[in-house]
Amino acid sequence: DAGVIQSPRHEVTEMGQEVTLRCKPISGHDYLFWYRQTMMRGLELLIYFNNNVPIDDSGMPEDRFSAKMPNASFSTLKIQPSEPRDSAVYFCASSPDRGLPEQYFGPGTRLTVT
Amino acid sequence: AQSVSQHNHHVILSEAASLELGCNYSYGGTVNLFWYVQYPGQHLQLLLKYFSGDPLVKGIKGFEAEFIKSKFSFNLRKPSVQWSDTAEYFCAVNTGGFKTIFGAGTRLFVKA
Numbered sequence: 349d350a351g352v353i354q355s356p357r358h359e360v361t362e363m364g365q366e367v368t369l370r371c372k373p374i375s376g377h378d379y380l381f382w383y384r385q386t387m388m389r390g391l392e393l394l395i396y397f398n399n400n401v402p403i404d405d406s407g408m409p410e411d412r413f414s415a416k417m418p419n420a421s422f423s424t425l426k427i428q429p430s431e432p433r434d435s436a437v438y439f440c441a442s443s444p445d446r447g448l449p450e451q452y453f454g455p456g457t458r459l460t461v462t
Numbered sequence: 463a464q465s466v467s468q469h470n471h472h473v474i475l476s477e478a479a480s481l482e483l484g485c486n487y488s489y490g491g492t493v494n495l496f497w498y499v500q501y502p503g504q505h506l507q508l509l510l511k512y513f514s515g516d517p518l519v520k521g522i523k524g525f526e527a528e529f530i531k532s533k534f535s536f537n538l539r540k541p542s543v544q545w546s547d548t549a550e551y552f553c554a555v556n557t558g559g560f561k562t563i564f565g566a567g568t569r570l571f572v573k574a
Contacts, residue, residue: 379560390564390565391564403560449559449560450496453498453505
């Protein structure tokens with residue numbers, strides 16, 4: 349199994365630009381999570397999906413952030429417009445629906461907004 | 463609201479020293495508990511987990527953790543650390559459903 353796949357691995361963009369992060373969960377996993385990791389705030393859950401439906405988006409910082417999961421094998425996290433304070437590592441994780449909530453993390457996308 | 467506290471933000475040890483990282487959570491009901499490890503430049507990986515049964519859980523690479531319900535704790539231990547254990551360690555708690563709360567992390571540096 350290839351594991352959770354994220355792209356790009358690194359993204360550098362200018363303030364005001366739109367940024368789209370992509371995630372492919374492990375095949376057969378019904379849950380998908382987006383996290384943000386910063387030195388100041390640690391690992392924060394932004395949003396998670398079950399069977400492509402957003403379940404809890406209470407961690408999404410503000411309206412500039414949006415996430416979609418159009419099918420079971422693909423999700424995007426979009427920031428528009430981006431700001432320097434959005435600089436962080438964004439992780440995607442997935443989990444199988446077998447009643448066991450352990451999560452499998454992707455390699456992350458390191459976002460730098462200048 | 464549920465929360466997870468990791469008492470040490472940074473720990474420095476010499477090789478062969480014993481390790482114990484503290485983790486406490488605030489929730490009175492049934493919990494699922496995890497320790498994840500993040501090696502430098504890598505993603506988080508599951509180190510060990512507790513769902514039920516024996517409160518002493520053994521994980522990969524010689525790590526173990528003990529769930530003490532009365533203390534709301536799930537401390538991570540290793541008898542003898544190696545330089546390759548240098549990483550950040552996250553305690554995580556799940557109280558039902560699939561939302562998991564992570565602690566702030568403890569950065570461990572092992573001196574060779």
